[in-house]
Amino acid sequence: MIALNAGQSTPRRVNSWKTRPERRPGLSLLELVIVLGLLAVLAATAIRSLQPVADQGRYESTRKLIEDCRVAIAGDADLRDAGGSLLIHGVIADCGYLPSDAEALANAAPPGVIQPFASYSFDSDNDGINDVTLNGGWNGPYLNLGVGRSAVTDGWGRPLDFQNISGAITILSLGSDGVSGGTNGYEQDLFDTILATDYLGSVVFRLFDIDPITGGRIDPVLGVGEKLGVQLYGVNAANVDNQGAVERQFLHMSDLVNYEVRRGDTLHGTIAARGLWWDDANNDNIFDSGEAVVRKTRVYYVTVLANRERRVEMELR
Numbered sequence: 001m002i003a004l005n006a007g008q009s010t011p012r013r014v015n016s017w018k019t020r021p022e023r024r025p026g027l028s029l030l031e032l033v034i035v036l037g038l039l040a041v042l043a044a045t046a047i048r049s050l051q052p053v054a055d056q057g058r059y060e061s062t063r064k065l066i067e068d069c070r071v072a073i074a075g076d077a078d079l080r081d082a083g084g085s086l087l088i089h090g091v092i093a094d095c096g097y098l099p100s101d102a103e104a105l106a107n108a109a110p111p112g113v114i115q116p117f118a119s120y121s122f123d124s125d126n127d128g129i130n131d132v133t134l135n136g137g138w139n140g141p142y143l144n145l146g147v148g149r150s151a152v153t154d155g156w157g158r159p160l161d162f163q164n165i166s167g168a169i170t171i172l173s174l175g176s177d178g179v180s181g182g183t184n185g186y187e188q189d190l191f192d193t194i195l196a197t198d199y200l201g202s203v204v205f206r207l208f209d210i211d212p213i214t215g216g217r218i219d220p221v222l223g224v225g226e227k228l229g230v231q232l233y234g235v236n237a238a239n240v241d242n243q244g245a246v247e248r249q250f251l252h253m254s255d256l257v258n259y260e261v262r263r264g265d266t267l268h269g270t271i272a273a274r275g276l277w278w279d280d281a282n283n284d285n286i287f288d289s290g291e292a293v294v295r296k297t298r299v300y301y302v303t304v305l306a307n308r309e310r311r312v313e314m315e316l317r
Contacts, residue, residue, distance in 0.1 A: 055176050055185075055186040056186075057155065058154070058155025058156055058176065058186070059155060059176075059186050059190070060155075061154075061155040062154040062155040062156075062173045062190050063190055065102075065152070065154060065155075065160070065173075066160070066171050066173065066190060066191070066192050067192070068143055068144075069102055069105060069143065069152075069160065069171050069192075070171065070192050070194060071090065072090060072091060072105045072142035072143045073090055073091050073092060073098075073099060073105070073142075073169065073194055074090050074092055074194045074198050074199050074306075075087075075088050075089045075090035075092070075093055075199075075268070076089075076090075077306075085303075086303065086305070088268050088269045088270070088303065088305075090142065091105065091138075091140075091142055092199045092267060092268070093199070093235070093267060093268055093269035094117070094136060094137060094138065094139050094235065094244065094269075095110075095114050095115070095136070095137060095138055095235065095236075095243055095244040096235045096236035096243055096244065096267050097111075097113075097114055097138075097243050097244065098164055098167065098169055099111075099162065099169075100162055100164065101159070101160075101162050102143065102152040102159070102160045102162065102171070103151070103152050103159075104140075105140065105141065105142045105143035105152070106140075106141050106142075106143045106144075106145050106152055107140055107141055108140050108141050109138075109140070110137070110138030110140065110244065111138075113243055114137070114138045114243050114244045115136070115137040115138065115242065115243065115244035115245045116137050116138055116244070117135065117136070117137040117138055117139040117244075118135070118136065118137050118245075119133060119134075119135050120133070120134055120135070120136060120233075120245065120246035121133045122233055122246075122248060122272075124231045124233075124272075124274040124299060125231075125274065125276065125293055125296050126287070126289050126290075126291075126293075127293075131274075131299055132231075132233050132272045132274070132299055133272075134233055134234070134235075134246045134270065134271075134272055135246070136235040136244055136245055136246040137244040137245065138244055154173040154190075155173075156173075156175075156176055156178065158173070158174065158178060160172065160173055161173070161174070166196075167195075167196040168193055168194065168195050168196060169193065169194045170191055170192070170193045170194075171191060171192050171193075171194075172189060172190070172191040173189065173190040173191070174189055175187045175188050175189050175190060196265075197306060197307040198306050198307070199267060199268050199306050200264075200265050200266065200267065200268065200306060200307070201266055201268055201304045201305050201306050201307060201308050201309065201310065202262060202263060202264040202265070202266055202304075202308075202309045202310070203262070203263050203266055203271070203273075203302060203304055203309070203310045203311075203312060204260055204261070204262045204263075204309060204310070204311045204312065205230045205251070205253075205260065205261050205262075205263075205273060205275060205312050205314055206258070206259060206260045206311065206312070206313045206314065207220060207228055207230075207253065207259050207260075207275045207277075207297070207314050207316055208220075208259070208313065208314065208315050208316065209221070209277075209295065209315075209316050210315055210316065210317055217315065219259055220259065220277055220295075220316060222256070222277070223279075223294075225279055225280055225281070225283065226277060226278065226279055226280065226294060227252065227253070227277075227278060227279075227280040227285060227287075228252075228253040228256070228259065228275070228276070228277055229250055229251055229252045229253050229261070229275075229276050229278070229285070229287055230250070230251040230253065230261055230273050230274065230275050230276070230314075231248060231250055231251075231273065231274045231276060231287065232248070232249045232250070232251055232263065232271060232272070232273045233246055233247070233248050233249075233271060233272040233273070234246065234247070234249075234266065234267060234269070234270075234271035234272070235247075235267055235269065236267065237249040237271070249263075250286055250287055251263060252285040252286070254285075266304045267304065268304050268305055268306040269303070269304060270301055270302070270303055270304075271301075271302050271304055272299055272300065272301050272302070273299070273300050273302060273312065273314070274296060274297055274298070274299045274300070275296065275297035275314040275316060276293060276295075276296050276297075277293070277294040277295040277296065277316050278291050278292060278293050278294060279291055279292045279294060295316035295317060296316060296317070297314040297315055297316055297317070298315075298317075300312055300314060
């Protein structure tokens with residue numbers, strides 16, 4: 001026995017082995033496989049349940065893109081300035097050009113066959129002074145892709161299809177399945193068609209002489225060799241394969257009963273026109289340089305509207 005001195009405490013007993021951690025039950029390999037399988041099923045179910053939501057978003061973004069392409073090409077029929085006047089813009093009004101794909105709409109530079117935006121001036125009565133000024137040419141970009149986008153694609157990442165048949169442009173997305181003619185839900189094709197009647201109108205010019213006594217309007221009374229006509233200026237007006245440029249076209253007035261001349265299939269937008277009564281020295285029905293002007297109207301700037309006929313009454317003075 002060990003004797004303890006007075007005041008001395010009993011010594012503690014210390015174990016010589018380390019304390020082991022408490023063992024906890026775990027998953028066996030089979031149990032782990034079962035859990036992973038259940039998670040996979042749940043994930044697949046969640047993805048399938050969210051797919052309609054994703055397709056709805058893709059559908060809406062595609063529909064909006066097609067609408068934006070239509071405005072870029074044919075303009076916004078409801079856009080007006082502060083005074084309430086219709087503002088006609090877009091690729092067709094600026095260039096008389098029917099694009100073959102959506103990518104060009106997002107570019108500032110014109111496609112190779114199109115003239116860049118410029119101001120054009122003309123001398124409409126051959127007096128040596130330019131009196132007509134109009135703008136024409138590519139004024140892009142016409143389509144804003146937004147931040148982070150570099151390509152024009154539908155909601156499913158595919159390019160839009162442009163189909164041009166006899167002057168009618170169809171802008172087409174093949175839907176979620178990418179196959180033409182889908183009939184179910186989001187597999188259906190999304191499209192919009194721009195018809196020729198959406199960008200072509202017509203204009204009729206009527207010429208009046210002015211009675212020198214009363215100041216009222218009267219019909220012109222032409223002398224021998226004298227003719228009536230209208231100088232017209234507009235984008236692609238002469239159809240000389242110079243798309244986007246403002247050009248001159250002379251309209252000879254052969255109707256000397258109604259004193260009218262009509263121009264159909266005129267691009268919507270702004271044109272300029274001047275009526276002329278002149279002495280056609282070489283009898284070619286064209287107002288040539290050096291031929292004498294008997295009377296002339298002022299220069300009229302006219303807004304041509306799609307699918308409408310505009311009538312312009314012009315006074316010769």
